[in-house]
Amino acid sequence: MRIRxxxxxxxxxxxxxxxxRFLLGGAITVITGLIAKHFGPVVGGLFLAFPAIFPSGATxxxxxxxxxxxxxxxxxxxxxxxxxxxxxxxxxxxxxxxxAFGALIWQLLPLYNAAVIFTGALALWLALAILMWRIxxxxx
Amino acid sequence: xxxxxRFLLGGLIVSAFxxxxxxxxxxxxxxLFGAAPSVALATLTLTLFxxxxxxxxLEARSMIAGAFAFLGYTLACVYFMGRRHLxxxxxxxxxxxxxxxxxxxxxxxxxx
Numbered sequence: 001m002r003i004r005x006x007x008x009x010x011x012x013x014x015x016x017x018x019x020x021r022f023l024l025g026g027a028i029t030v031i032t033g034l035i036a037k038h039f040g041p042v043v044g045g046l047f048l049a050f051p052a053i054f055p056s057g058a059t060x061x062x063x064x065x066x067x068x069x070x071x072x073x074x075x076x077x078x079x080x081x082x083x084x085x086x087x088x089x090x091x092x093x094x095x096x097x098x099x100a101f102g103a104l105i106w107q108l109l110p111l112y113n114a115a116v117i118f119t120g121a122l123a124l125w126l127a128l129a130i131l132m133w134r135i136x137x138x139x140x
Numbered sequence: 141x142x143x144x145x146r147f148l149l150g151g152l153i154v155s156a157f158x159x160x161x162x163x164x165x166x167x168x169x170x171x172l173f174g175a176a177p178s179v180a181l182a183t184l185t186l187t188l189f190x191x192x193x194x195x196x197x198l199e200a201r202s203m204i205a206g207a208f209a210f211l212g213y214t215l216a217c218v219y220f221m222g223r224r225h226l227x228x229x230x231x232x233x234x235x236x237x238x239x240x241x242x243x244x245x246x247x248x249x250x251x252x
Contacts, residue, residue: 022151029150045202048180055232062228085222090171092214102203
């Protein structure tokens with residue numbers, strides 16, 4: 001199965017759903033900064049991997065799937081919850097890539113150029129995420 | 141002013157990752173973007189400018205523990221939504237406590 005882009009997915013999202021994510025993202029970034037300022041970088045750093053956006057994403061997936069089924073004439077379905085669970089399974093793989101992202105920055109940031117390290121860490125996150133997704137696909 | 145910058149940068153980066161997550165297919169791959177390093181990227185970038193490289197590196201070290209707590213959280217979500225068929229909104233919010241407990245546990249075991 002190939003990874004592809006489907007721009008039609010953007011039409012499913014309403015402007016208030018974009019706004020919610022923007023506000024949540026901004027809020028958690030501010031809160032993380034305040035926690036780090038108050039409790040120090042060791043405690044503050046934990047919140048760099050806080051699942052702030054995940055609940056809203058999973059809720060939207062369930063809602064969109066339920067609406068799709070309702071339009072197709074199926075009033076009650078588990079499909080939305082299963083789609084949200086599938087999203088969580090994908091995110092579980094993403095967390096391992098997230099740990100690798102953190103490890104690379106922790107080890108190399110003090111030694112090298114920050115822009116290079118951040119770009120490299122992002123590339124590592126994406127590469128590992130794709131690799132783990134492909135391995136899981138092969139195993140299933 | 142710094143808080144406003146944090147808010148705007150965090151909101152923008154998180155929204156950008158969310159948009160990419162909406163357009164990539166298949167859905168099982170799009171799920172990976174639920175654990176994208178969006179908040180980390182925004183926070184570490186700002187920390188770098190305000191506190192320096194070593195402070196940001198310390199935050200990144202703790203982030204590894206946070207990521208494993210996130211893994212426990214997502215596995216709990218898979219179980220309760222996929223097997224127990226509970227609704228996404230209350231389940232994903234209530235289970236944030238699992239993240240908190242695991243993060244606290246990892247912090248006291250490995251980071252304190």
